[in-house]
Amino acid sequence: MATKGQYFAGFFANNGYTEIAGRKSFYVGPKVLLQPTADSYPVGGTVVINYTNGPNLTNDWIGIYKMGQVPGTANPSATWSYVTTAAGTKNFTGLPKGYYYATYLLEDGYTQIGEKAFFKVGDIVTDLWINKPVYTLGENITASWTDSPGIIKDWLGIYPQSVQTPNDQFTSYTYFDGITQGNKTITGNVNGVPSTTGNYYMVMFTNDSYAEVSNRVSFEVVGATLGTNEANSKTEKNVILYPNPAKPGQPTFIKSDYPIEKIQLLSAAGQLLYETKNVNDQKFSLVNENLPKGVYFVKVHTRKLFTLKLIIE
Structure with missing residues (x-):
């Protein structure tokens, strides 16, 4: 075919135009090449994508997608830009940390051509x-x-x-x-x-x-x-943590059958985030205003040691 563009092959019945099978779409034209100027960009930096040998059809565009996402109406791009020349450079800003790819798509649609170009934003992303x-x-x-x-x-x-x-x-x-x-x-x-x-x-x-x-x-x-002195509230109802899950800024209440000696808040990685001693009460209010969403562990030291999971959502 002499003209670049998108085509489809159809199967028609009895010398007419009634389609009796699904269409098979295909593209005719040059093979575009996308190339980021770096493998990694800082958060807040400008991602630069060079492209060459594009078909430059009406409303062709370059989309930036998170890894694992497939372009389509259900998966909008993180950012995008129309191309108006067969070769050029596109700058993209405002991308949060993550692993991404750039892809060339045809005529305001989701047909991809050429190879994807991979890059990341941020140092430790995962x-x-x-x-x-x-x-x-x-x-x-x-x-x-x-x-x-x-x-x-x-x-x-x-x-x-x-x-x-x-x-x-x-x-x-x-x-x-x-x-x-x-x-x-x-x-x-x-x-x-x-x-x-x-x-x-x-x-x-x-x-x-x-x-x-x-x-x-x-x-x-x-x-x-060594773990016999550590209990979970689901098996021994001596310590109650509520509400759980909780929301940022919402206090979490701890109620114990025994006087509380010490409370520790740990991240999912086991890092100590907060500790209070000499509570000397059977109730305590834990404020979550500075906690991002995630999973935490609360260690309540009473006559026994209780470890409870706290979810902030």
């Missing part, structure tokens, strides 16, 4: 957290994350705290099919959860490498006999 800061031996560990690179060979590694430079001396490794946002439960003592007590961390790596793409999440593994 947010990783686990379901609790302390585990007993053999207990499953559930990891959750957002904004991963989306590569099929991305993986989660567990290391002893003594290994500060990740290498092949990991406790375990787990693939998760390159899902950009989700969770994975790690089980078993063979390439799974740690088989000895101690302090560990989990981190995400990309594309079968040792390049860290997430924050490190620290946790502790204790022996089963």
